[in-house]
Amino acid sequence: MTSRRVFVKSGAMAMVSLGFAPSFLARAAEAATARKKLLIAIFQRGAVDGLNMVVPYGEADYYKLRPSIAIPRPNAAEGAIDLDGFFALHPRMGALKPLWDNSSLAIVHACGSPDQTRSHFDAQDYMETATPGVKSTRDGWLNRYLQATGSDTSPLRGVAVTKQMPRSLQGHAPTLAVGNIESFDVRGGMGAARELETAFAGSSDSLLSGSAKAAFEAMRTLHAASSGRYQPAAGVEYPRSPFGQALQEIARIAKSDVGLEVAFTEATNWDHHVAEGATQGQIAQRLDDFSRALAALATDLGDRLSETVILTMSEFGRAVAENGNRGTDHGHGNAMLLIGGPVKGRKVYGKWPGLGADQRFEGRDLAVTTDFRDVFGEVATRHLSLSPEALANVFPGFRPGGQLGVFRA
Amino acid sequence: MRTTATGFVILAVIITAPAVPAIDFPAGRDAVGHALNRLTYGPRPGDVERVQRMGLSAWIDQQLSPARLDDSALASRLPAMPAKPKTVSSQQEARRYGREAVQVLAQQKVMRAVYSERQLEELLVDFWFNHFNVYAGKGRTSLFIPEYERDAIRPHVLGKFRDLLGATAKSPAMLFYLDNWLSADPEAAERLASQQQQRRARAGLTAPPNAQQRKRGLNENYGRELLELHTLGVDGGYTQDDVINVAKAFTGWTIGRPQPLGRRAQGARRRPFGQAPPAMDMDLGDAPFRFARELHDTSEKIVLGHRFKSGGGMDEGERVLDILASHPSTAKHIATKLVRRFVSDDPPEALVARVAARFRETDGDLREVVRAVITSPEFFAAREGKMKTPLEFIASAVRATGRDMTDAQPMLRALQQLGMAPYQCQPPTGYDDTAETWITAGALVTRMNVAQQIAGAQRATEIGGPEFQKR
Numbered sequence: 001m002t003s004r005r006v007f008v009k010s011g012a013m014a015m016v017s018l019g020f021a022p023s024f025l026a027r028a029a030e031a032a033t034a035r036k037k038l039l040i041a042i043f044q045r046g047a048v049d050g051l052n053m054v055v056p057y058g059e060a061d062y063y064k065l066r067p068s069i070a071i072p073r074p075n076a077a078e079g080a081i082d083l084d085g086f087f088a089l090h091p092r093m094g095a096l097k098p099l100w101d102n103s104s105l106a107i108v109h110a111c112g113s114p115d116q117t118r119s120h121f122d123a124q125d126y127m128e129t130a131t132p133g134v135k136s137t138r139d140g141w142l143n144r145y146l147q148a149t150g151s152d153t154s155p156l157r158g159v160a161v162t163k164q165m166p167r168s169l170q171g172h173a174p175t176l177a178v179g180n181i182e183s184f185d186v187r188g189g190m191g192a193a194r195e196l197e198t199a200f201a202g203s204s205d206s207l208l209s210g211s212a213k214a215a216f217e218a219m220r221t222l223h224a225a226s227s228g229r230y231q232p233a234a235g236v237e238y239p240r241s242p243f244g245q246a247l248q249e250i251a252r253i254a255k256s257d258v259g260l261e262v263a264f265t266e267a268t269n270w271d272h273h274v275a276e277g278a279t280q281g282q283i284a285q286r287l288d289d290f291s292r293a294l295a296a297l298a299t300d301l302g303d304r305l306s307e308t309v310i311l312t313m314s315e316f317g318r319a320v321a322e323n324g325n326r327g328t329d330h331g332h333g334n335a336m337l338l339i340g341g342p343v344k345g346r347k348v349y350g351k352w353p354g355l356g357a358d359q360r361f362e363g364r365d366l367a368v369t370t371d372f373r374d375v376f377g378e379v380a381t382r383h384l385s386l387s388p389e390a391l392a393n394v395f396p397g398f399r400p401g402g403q404l405g406v407f408r409a
Numbered sequence: 410m411r412t413t414a415t416g417f418v419i420l421a422v423i424i425t426a427p428a429v430p431a432i433d434f435p436a437g438r439d440a441v442g443h444a445l446n447r448l449t450y451g452p453r454p455g456d457v458e459r460v461q462r463m464g465l466s467a468w469i470d471q472q473l474s475p476a477r478l479d480d481s482a483l484a485s486r487l488p489a490m491p492a493k494p495k496t497v498s499s500q501q502e503a504r505r506y507g508r509e510a511v512q513v514l515a516q517q518k519v520m521r522a523v524y525s526e527r528q529l530e531e532l533l534v535d536f537w538f539n540h541f542n543v544y545a546g547k548g549r550t551s552l553f554i555p556e557y558e559r560d561a562i563r564p565h566v567l568g569k570f571r572d573l574l575g576a577t578a579k580s581p582a583m584l585f586y587l588d589n590w591l592s593a594d595p596e597a598a599e600r601l602a603s604q605q606q607q608r609r610a611r612a613g614l615t616a617p618p619n620a621q622q623r624k625r626g627l628n629e630n631y632g633r634e635l636l637e638l639h640t641l642g643v644d645g646g647y648t649q650d651d652v653i654n655v656a657k658a659f660t661g662w663t664i665g666r667p668q669p670l671g672r673r674a675q676g677a678r679r680r681p682f683g684q685a686p687p688a689m690d691m692d693l694g695d696a697p698f699r700f701a702r703e704l705h706d707t708s709e710k711i712v713l714g715h716r717f718k719s720g721g722g723m724d725e726g727e728r729v730l731d732i733l734a735s736h737p738s739t740a741k742h743i744a745t746k747l748v749r750r751f752v753s754d755d756p757p758e759a760l761v762a763r764v765a766a767r768f769r770e771t772d773g774d775l776r777e778v779v780r781a782v783i784t785s786p787e788f789f790a791a792r793e794g795k796m797k798t799p800l801e802f803i804a805s806a807v808r809a810t811g812r813d814m815t816d817a818q819p820m821l822r823a824l825q826q827l828g829m830a831p832y833q834c835q836p837p838t839g840y841d842d843t844a845e846t847w848i849t850a851g852a853l854v855t856r857m858n859v860a861q862q863i864a865g866a867q868r869a870t871e872i873g874g875p876e877f878q879k880r
Contacts, residue, residue, distance in 0.1 A: 119643050121838045163828030165849040178851035186854055188861045188869055195870045196857055203875035207848050215850035273588045273630045324626020325591045
């Protein structure tokens with residue numbers, strides 16, 4: 001009885017029995033033998049306050065300009081977690097400290113866009129298309145990476161665990177946006193599913209036919225590779241928050257060896273214009289969830305972490321000085337985190353511009369000394385399989401500013 | 410037969426809309442079906458024939474004057490809003506009311522989308538709410554969302570843009586959501602705090618322990634989104650200085666605060682403005698717009714090249730809204746968004762230019778602006794490419810089946826799954842209106858399953874299928 005239910009539920013098996021070519025099974029098998037390098041990109045939407053996330057506690061101006069929301073120095077009560085004598089992590093990010101200590105967490109600070117926009121929408125768009133200042137770019141940088149590095153049409157090379165397809169993954173290469181793997185299935189029986197598949201295949205609209213093709217293929221592959229409730233590695237507990245659950249879905253897909261190369265998800269609610277908080281309060285809660293989820297993912301990936309890079313990004317930073325409501329307004333430079341085996345960690349990368357009045361961007365914000373595309377580019381060429389010659393295809397119009405050296409040789 | 414119908418249509422256009430050059434409405438079922446798909450939440454059985462009989466032009470006119478349409482059958486389908494309590498004794502109680510109110514409002518929204526006869530008006534209420542988006546999950550915003558939609562958005566969707574803009578600027582929902590209720594001239598706030606401290610000292614009270622932390626100042630959030638999203642558009646030609654000066658002009662635009670009853674009972678005259686309300690009895694009855702002169706930044710300002718002399722008051726905010734509402738960038742921005750909504754994800758430039766011109770000619774008369782969009786040749790030519798948003802998909806599925814839907818809750822769950830829960834869009838940009846966002850592999854599978862749920866096995870493959878996803 002049980003086996004029959006499993007058999008019927010598994011779209012993959014059902015399709016095999018109906019005579020569909022089992023190419024997806026071949027693909028799954030192939031993917032399992034040649035495991036690809038993996039990038040997990042995480043967008044902190046809403047502009048995280050990077051100065052309270054990776055605290056430059058060696059800067060007197062930091063404390064002068066943030067009388068009510070500065071994070072105390074490492075030795076003080078509830079103080080920040082010291083990293084290198086100048087920078088420290090927010091005290092609620094303790095879950096990431098072991099990754100720093102074992103050199104698999106690196107930080108790039110004062111990183112951001114050459115475009116000066118303080119619009120969330122534009123800045124996210126620029127970062128996701130990786131073409132700052134250019135609005136006409138149709139596809140995202142991760143999709144262009146997929147286009148440049150393979151002819152495989154499996155949508156499972158690039159998966160977003162989000163309800164809407166993020167700009168980063170939009171484009172010609174087939175990709176998948178899915179909230180939850182377990183419920184990713186067409187109900188109503190095989191007949192209905194087949195009829196729908198045929199109807200979409202015949203649609204003259206390429207967005208409809210392409211998305212449906214990706215959906216049906218992905219359903220078969222995923223269900224063949226991983227069915228039932230997901231069991232994380234022993235001792236790993238993801239936060240029950242949407243972000244924690246999304247990372248768990250990513251781990252599930254990564255571990256089912258279906259050829260995942262680029263995964264994406266987002267953590268929201270960083271736009272703290274009012275009552276941002278410091279060691280307690282809004283930002284503390286968000287960073288706590290953020291860090292515990294990332295740490296859970298890193299542990300859950302196990303030995304796969306040796307071929308994985310987790311990269312975090314946010315559209316811009318926030319003003320150095322707090323505003324009139326114990327919050328922060330939109331700023332410029334920010335910090336990115338890189339986690340994973342290939343990362344040369346335990347180091348804060350990038351040139352630190354200082355927080356003095358004449359060192360700030362437009363007198364108010366952390367200046368940008370590293371173009372975010374230098375980080376993206378290094379991830380694509382040094383960690384993933386993009387050849388340096390193909391860099392211009394993924395980052396049109398970009399002249400790289402030099403290697404940060406954030407990856408092991 | 411066909412000639413007669415076309416003749417009638419042209420005549421109707423000439424009589425009802427003299428300001429617009431008469432256009433030759435395409436005749437036939439295709440044009441009517443297209444118009445019903447784009448200007449309503451989808452045709453019900455028999456709608457195409459009904460509109461063909463009355464003529465497309467007459468039907469469009471009717472939809473543009475919704476007050477003339479009898480919508481009494483809808484009322485019985487709308488679940489009742491919970492009564493707003495006059496007072497609550499805790500933040501939790503306030504939040505509970507807010508959650509309930511927004512929940513019922515969301516049910517009403519789905520009911521209206523499916524059953525209102527004033528279909529175009531409903532689409533426009535959705536469009537303008539989304540344009541002036543507020544998010545129910547932010548603090549106390551939810552308490553004010555029902556009246557925001559009812560009083561600030563709905564009455565103006567076919568009225569003057571300036572009225573709509575003004576109504577949103579003064580609405581408690583927007584003042585909360587984009588933080589302007591807290592924004593103040595830092596010096597004024599300091600002055601006020603020290604006066605209060607002196608009063609307390611005279612009364613023999615000690616200073617509150619965290620007086621320093623309560624100092625308030627400028628908040629740019631509303632000023633920036635007003636320029637970027639509500640009016641000029643991100644490329645509309647403003648600078649960071651404009652953002653700051655606009656924010657200064659709106660200092661003191663705030664709300665009559667919910668009064669902590671405990672304090673009031675003790676005879677304290679006024680709680681220093683902007684403190685988080687303490688967890689005690691609060692008056693929820695009224696929190697209307699209020700201008701707090703004592704918090705206004707009276708310095709000289711330059712906004713988009715206009716000089717505001719020092720010493721101004723509430724008139725400064727009004728003047729900013731006047732400048733923005735009549736700015737050519739605003740006309741273009743609004744025209745672009747409306748054309749994107751009704752015509753194409755890639756708005757044709759010529760049409761945008763004509764619609765923007767109409768906006769300027771009519772002083773932002775939204776009825777005429779919308780008319781210019783939906784009677785354009787481009788509108789009738791653009792038969793492909795627009796995809797239904799999740800709300801449009803769900804409402805049109807129910808309408809197509811002619812089902813009697815008594816409970817909107819399952820539809821709301823489906824909207825949640827598809828990432829478009831009403832009033833739950835967190836960023837001020839609102840939900841996106843382009844195909845790439847909504848037509849994804851994951852979303853199509855959910856749509857196929859929702860089709861099963863709404864239409865049953867009989868029509869699931871039609872409603873879950875490719876043609877039905879098109880708008």
